[in-house]
Amino acid sequence: MxxxxxxxxxxxxxxxxxxxxxxxxxxxxxxARCWQGQRQQAEAAVDGAVARLIDRNxxxxxxxxEALSASQAAWRAWRDIQxxxxxWDSRLGTAAGVYLDQCLAGYARQRASHLAAMVAxx
Numbered sequence: 001m002x003x004x005x006x007x008x009x010x011x012x013x014x015x016x017x018x019x020x021x022x023x024x025x026x027x028x029x030x031x032a033r034c035w036q037g038q039r040q041q042a043e044a045a046v047d048g049a050v051a052r053l054i055d056r057n058x059x060x061x062x063x064x065x066e067a068l069s070a071s072q073a074a075w076r077a078w079r080d081i082q083x084x085x086x087x088w089d090s091r092l093g094t095a096a097g098v099y100l101d102q103c104l105a106g107y108a109r110q111r112a113s114h115l116a117a118m119v120a121x122x
Contacts, residue, residue, distance in 0.1 A: 028095060035101035042108035046072075049115030056119070079107045 021038060025031035050072055057064045083103035084091075090099040 028098070031095075032098050032101070035098050035105065039101045039105040039108065042105045042112060045112035046108050046115060049112055049119055052119050053115065075111060079104065079111075083107065 022031055022034035025034050050068060053068060054065045083100055086103050087096065087099040090096050093099075
């Protein structure tokens with residue numbers, strides 16, 4: 001199996017870190033802040049992996065930065081609209097933001113795992 005496939009399978013099998021971290025939030029506002037933090041952490045991991053890929057390949061693969069930036073913009077657009085679809089039924093509820101942040105964080109973790117596998121490849 002390729003390293004990218006192995007990384008994806010490992011990420012899919014692992015428990016969601018946000019579910020573990022936010023499981024015992026005593027109030028809805030604490031839960032919302034917890035999931036906002038989880039989303040921000042996951043997005044920072046994505047941004048860090050993108051930066052490492054660009055830095056590592058700056059001299060040898062100058063076109064990669066542009067391609068990766070375009071890929072990242074397309075992925076974010078897809079993720080954002082997919083999460084709107086995934087959380088559609090909860091859009092009018094008081095916890096709509098929590099469900100949206102859960103979704104965004106989940107897809108960002110998957111993306112970060114995929115990018116980390118790319119970084120790990122020589």
